[in-house]
Amino acid sequence: MIGVVYSDLFRTLLMEVGSMNNKIIAFDFLRALAIIMIIPAHLSNFLFSIYSKLGLYAFDPYFANMGLGLFIFISGYLLYYNNHSINSLQNLLSFYKKRLFRIFPLYWLALIAYIFVFSVFAQELNTGFVFPHAHSAFGYFNILIHILGLQIFLAPAYASPMLTLYFIGLIISFYTLYPFIIMFSKEARHILLTSFIIFIVFLLISRTFGIIDPRFFMFFSVFVFGILTCKVSLFEKSEIEIMKKPFIQIILAVLPVIFVLIIILESRILLFLDPKVYFTINSVGSSTIGSSMIISMLNSWANSLNLNYSTLQFILDTLLLNIFVIIFCILEYRFAMKFINDKFSSSLSSIFTYIATSSYCAYLFHRPFFALWNSGTNFIHNYILHDIVIIFIALPLMFFVSYNIQIFESNLRKYF
Numbered sequence: 324m325i326g327v328v329y330s331d332l333f334r335t336l337l338m339e340v341g342s343m344n345n346k347i348i349a350f351d352f353l354r355a356l357a358i359i360m361i362i363p364a365h366l367s368n369f370l371f372s373i374y375s376k377l378g379l380y381a382f383d384p385y386f387a388n389m390g391l392g393l394f395i396f397i398s399g400y401l402l403y404y405n406n407h408s409i410n411s412l413q414n415l416l417s418f419y420k421k422r423l424f425r426i427f428p429l430y431w432l433a434l435i436a437y438i439f440v441f442s443v444f445a446q447e448l449n450t451g452f453v454f455p456h457a458h459s460a461f462g463y464f465n466i467l468i469h470i471l472g473l474q475i476f477l478a479p480a481y482a483s484p485m486l487t488l489y490f491i492g493l494i495i496s497f498y499t500l501y502p503f504i505i506m507f508s509k510e511a512r513h514i515l516l517t518s519f520i521i522f523i524v525f526l527l528i529s530r531t532f533g534i535i536d537p538r539f540f541m542f543f544s545v546f547v548f549g550i551l552t553c554k555v556s557l558f559e560k561s562e563i564e565i566m567k568k569p570f571i572q573i574i575l576a577v578l579p580v581i582f583v584l585i586i587i588l589e590s591r592i593l594l595f596l597d598p599k600v601y602f603t604i605n606s607v608g609s610s611t612i613g614s615s616m617i618i619s620m621l622n623s624w625a626n627s628l629n630l631n632y633s634t635l636q637f638i639l640d641t642l643l644l645n646i647f648v649i650i651f652c653i654l655e656y657r658f659a660m661k662f663i664n665d666k667f668s669s670s671l672s673s674i675f676t677y678i679a680t681s682s683y684c685a686y687l688f689h690r691p692f693f694a695l696w697n698s699g700t701n702f703i704h705n706y707i708l709h710d711i712v713i714i715f716i717a718l719p720l721m722f723f724v725s726y727n728i729q730i731f732e733s734n735l736r737k738y739f
Contacts, residue, residue: 348672349659353397355678356655360390362689362718365487368452369693369713372706391490392545392648393655398494399549402501407554409502422498427472429732430491433687434469437485440691449701450694459483480533487690489538496539497546504550511555518547541641545648552656681726688728692721 364387367379409415441454442461459465460483468474474484475492484492500521508514522543529535628635663675696717703709 346660348675349663350397350401351672351675351679352659352663353393353655354682355675357390357393357397358678358682358685360386360393361686365690366693366714366718368690369450369697370710371451372710374707375710375714388644389648389651392542392644393652395494395497395542395545396549396552396648396652396656398497399546400553402498403505403550403553406501407505409506415502418502424736426491426495426498428736429684429687429728430472430488431470433691434466434485434488436688436691437488438466440694448694448698450697452694452697455486456483460485475536475539477534478536484536487686489536490686493536493538493542497543501550504547511551514547514551514554518543537637541644542648544645545652548649548652677726678722681722681729684725684729684732685722688725689721692724693717
């Protein structure tokens, strides 16, 4: 996400190559969709009613991962769209300089907000939210690593990523590697080969030194896929006539989400039927359900493959996540390119643009914002009423504030 989720950056990326109003609207839709999938997954941590938490549980973590994957796909696509040739030291330095000034100012402000809301004044604010591993997360050395954006490179051995701020480090790592992916890659197969070599090298480094967060490996292929989609104009055309029917396009666009929901719901039903399931509202909030049935089955598979349980679980999670995210990105991208254009409803386009413009800031600040909101609304003792207020008042207000902060920051950056 990060730099490329700035609204002005998206427009710069697309307008530098000419009049691309249709793609601007389409990418606004994709960014709006991504952030809408992410926020509800995190909002459940700030709700009080058990029914509200269970209602949003379907979003966590599957919808969030799909939304994050969509952001990463867009990042790879637009990076190549605007920087398809980096062949000199000057180009390389210019690339890094632009990313630096577009990523870090708001990120550093968000980091300050995390420190004050979840560490310095956490007890006084009484937000009802317990920050996981706060002692290690807000240590001086870990804060320094976050300031430099190295939390993904140095985790888990030397860093403890702060909840959603891990994603900043993830995109920084992808941005850092991007020039080396395309610098010597003239064709798509060269990009694939270079990316594969980078993946293996980082995997060996991770296994040797205990660094590089596993989420790097889970999303790296999605980032490369975004680059390739732009380079070879994948999925721009369809030779099958039926695929051009609007009804079919809409069905295909929502199919991955439906498919994932079916898997999630069926898996949870199985877990509920397991008499040894450990299921509480706390496990719901942390997205962890312990099931002896599932664990024993995976352990059996791991033993038959001479792997340990955690390795098999990581492989399955990575494989399934990449399949779902890539399918989802393909279909949503095709849907946006086909239907979301300047002929689309102007009011809906404006909503997409508004949400998309605020998306970067909303992603950075939504956790401290909701924590502060809970601190200021402790007088609402009815849990249902509290959750209604936070969903229908605090959530829109958060997007409104984020939009105006983003516009102010963009104008200030242009001025300087």
